[in-house]
Amino acid sequence: MLKLLLPILLFSSVVFIFIYTVSHNKNISQKSLVTSPTVSPSVSSVPTITPSQDITKEVPPPTGEDIVRTFFNLINEQRIPDAVNMLDASAAPDDSTKQQWAVNFNSITSVSVKSIEESNREEWTNSEQIYKVILNVQAKSEQYGWYSGEDTRWVGITKSGTVWKIKGIATGP
Numbered sequence: 001m002l003k004l005l006l007p008i009l010l011f012s013s014v015v016f017i018f019i020y021t022v023s024h025n026k027n028i029s030q031k032s033l034v035t036s037p038t039v040s041p042s043v044s045s046v047p048t049i050t051p052s053q054d055i056t057k058e059v060p061p062p063t064g065e066d067i068v069r070t071f072f073n074l075i076n077e078q079r080i081p082d083a084v085n086m087l088d089a090s091a092a093p094d095d096s097t098k099q100q101w102a103v104n105f106n107s108i109t110s111v112s113v114k115s116i117e118e119s120n121r122e123e124w125t126n127s128e129q130i131y132k133v134i135l136n137v138q139a140k141s142e143q144y145g146w147y148s149g150e151d152t153r154w155v156g157i158t159k160s161g162t163v164w165k166i167k168g169i170a171t172g173p
Contacts, residue, residue, distance in 0.1 A: 064129045065116045067164045068155050072135065076111045088158050088165035108146055109138040119154055119173055127159035130173070145171070 062070070067086075074083040080102050084092060092098045112135065118124075119132040133153050139146040156167040 075105050080105045088167045104144045107144040112136045130156045
């Protein structure tokens with residue numbers, strides 16, 4: 001709302017100053033009145049951008065925690081197809097299973113990650129990790145295993161090629 005009012009207030013202030021000046025100074029010449037700004041293009045006014053070494057550096061890959069947060073953020077944003085696409089083929093091997101996951105995720109009104117911590121670190125490999133995730137969940141109904149309030153889940157992720165995917169979601173380690 002402030003963004004809408006600011007230009008109106010600015011314009012009103014300029015008009016007020018102009019009217020005040022004109023009414024108190026009758027000797028204003030026609031040349032001193034500017035009715036529109038004049039802009040003359042100049043080659044020297046175009047900024048030159050030179051790449052720095054920072055631009056050429058690679059962005060680090062997402063961490064396991066980033067993968068888990070992204071997954072639950074997609075569900076929270078009701079981007080269910082995108083969340084389902086983050087599931088590994090072992091968790092969603094066919095269209096029927098993907099549809100079941102989608103129905104399950106649609107039962108969640110909102111979800112936010114309160115905390116994530118590594119779980120069973122001694123069992124981790126280069127391609128498998130498990131996280132204990134504490135969520136704040138608001139569910140439409142509890143028939144799909146999601147309960148409104150604080151909900152703890154263990155989320156396994158697996159590397160499929162170069163991409164991390166959600167391997168499973170469990171209520172225990």
